[in-house]
Amino acid sequence: MLKHLLSDDLPRSRFLTVLLVLILFGLAFAPFITSGARPLNTAATICVYIVLVASYDLLLGYTGIVSFAHTMFFGIGAYGIGLGLASAGPFWWIAFSGLLCALLLTILLALIVGLFALRVRAIFYAMITLAVASSFAVLASQLSDLTGGEDGKTFSVPALLSPSFHLFENEVFGRIIDGKVITYYLVFGVALMLFLFLLRVVNSPFGRVLQAIRENEFRAEALGYQTIYYRIAANCLAALVAALAGALMALWLRYVGPKTMLGFEVMTDILLIVVIGGMGTMYGAVVGAALFMLAQNYLKTLMLQASSALVGVPFLAEALHPDRWMLWLGVMFVVSVYCFPAGIVGKLRST
Template sequence: MTAPAPAAAPAKGAAMARSSAPRSRLLSAVLVLIFAGLALAPFVFPGSQSLNVAAKICYFIVLAASFDLLLGYTGIVSFAHTMFFGIGGYGAAISLYALAPDWTSLAIGTLAALVVSVLLALLIGLFSLRVRAIFFAMITLAVASAFAILASQLGWLTGGEDGRTFRVPELLRPGTRLMDGTLFGVQINGRLAAYYLVYASMVLLFVTMLRVVNSPFGSVLQAIRENDFRAEAIGYRTVVYRVVINCIAAAMATLAGVLCAVWLRYTGPGTTLSFDIMLDILLIVVIGGMGTLYGAVIGATLFLLAESYLQSLMGAFSAATAGLPVLPQLFHPDRWLLWLGVLFILSVYFFPSGIVGRLRGR
């Protein structure tokens, strides 16, 4: 076992054919709970803050799952994933801002962003995936940081540090009433339509990714992760597979970026390109469980719920220990990343298969 085997990889014999299934009642129950919870979120948890959290969970699921395609399934670490996320966000933002706020320009923006992302991913992949995983990690880090600076410098196009606020197609605007009165006490307006657009896209993209990893193509990726030398020896051109999955993951991240832009009606460096988001995705995928895709769902849900609600808990604890030295700072709500970092390291060591692996009982 010299190859890094991060995931619960029982991909042997008969288990292989069923590897798409959650393979655990508990895990299935949690997944059903999450998907159903997100579907009913506007009605079960009314209020704009919880709707924001739910929508953020949706596009983060897509983003984290697409990152898992690289990290968990192929065993390559990319630090440029937020770059593609940002390209999607900026693609939608720029075209909705510069052209008319309608569906056509959203489509144009999405398409343009996809083309840019895939080309860039292809270029980076061809350039650096020939060599080792480490090389790719370093080069993507460099390229992504250059891109982030570029986006903040090209103010005339991207709005610089302030980002771009824009109007979305009419159907999705908060002012749009789709029905008179309320349904279960909730107004049926454009905001709700936007949420369900994000939700439906998330489900569609997630199922697409499940399909990708459970195809013969996906099996080759896992073979590469387990032992690339052997995969090559069997006759698969590993470089081609790595580059293709890099492009697919980039395209998915781009679409997640579009969803993010449509929901927030704003795109800026802080919401898409920052390195903090890259770390968030990394934490989500590793803590959730690498190489499962379901890990991304559970990880994103827990992470964002924690980000939104745990921080206030930490704030309370910090206030309670106000008299003591250091402790208040350690539990300051802004220091929650410290604890997540610790959790992250521990999970890499002790639970390499993450929460999903735990739920599967291995």
């Protein structure tokens, strides 16, 4: 049963299994084992990024396609649901029709980018996606009447998901089950399903062809696979899942804005996570996203504690000053890429 759910693609490493179970339980019970808004926010972001990065892994790790347009699809999903709710009010049918429009636009754009660009060499494809994604980000911030420009837009979500909604009178395991917790479980559940779906896709006959294309596209073609169609299909599928991840992010934040949804920083985060976690493994997205988001959200706090504990120590206290957290985050990335060239999952599986 579990084996089937995981598409027969088991972690294949005891330590990795433990790590994945920890992450799963941590995310599943996040509202009850933590308190306050910040841990839950981190947990929701991890869920969304697992899906976003896993869908990118389908492209980069499994098919060998380098694309910089993944944030564009993430953004389309987010803006679709966000602008719908912002302009027409907090109703479920608005959310769904906004999402549907976003998915249609996603598939259309993915097809167009794919048809025009997948015929050319990898490096040109990467450049084209970069150009398209940048233009889209500029477009989103310029159309300020519609999108709220650089500031983005906040909006209300359907009553069930809004913080003022309380499912029960009393606390359950120390937390009031409000709309925020319900939203969290919506995000968690959809993310889990999307991840399992992607795991199935990469272990399907289709997924096997994608890996063949990554290994040797010329030979895949000679075996009778029309690789252009497979690449376009992989592109559309990854884009659709990224758009769904974007919609989840927007629902969670109750906000859409160009920096959070379309910014190039999101793209570099995706790239870093997929490389740190391990390309072509799917589980790399889980481990990578969890570590990355924890580091991004808690490194500063940790450093504050460390540097106040080290007050008076001349160099260390200065070096660990919380203002330098970005520097240490960078150092961590460099070290992890240097030590685990095949990513964390690749490293764990090889030992």
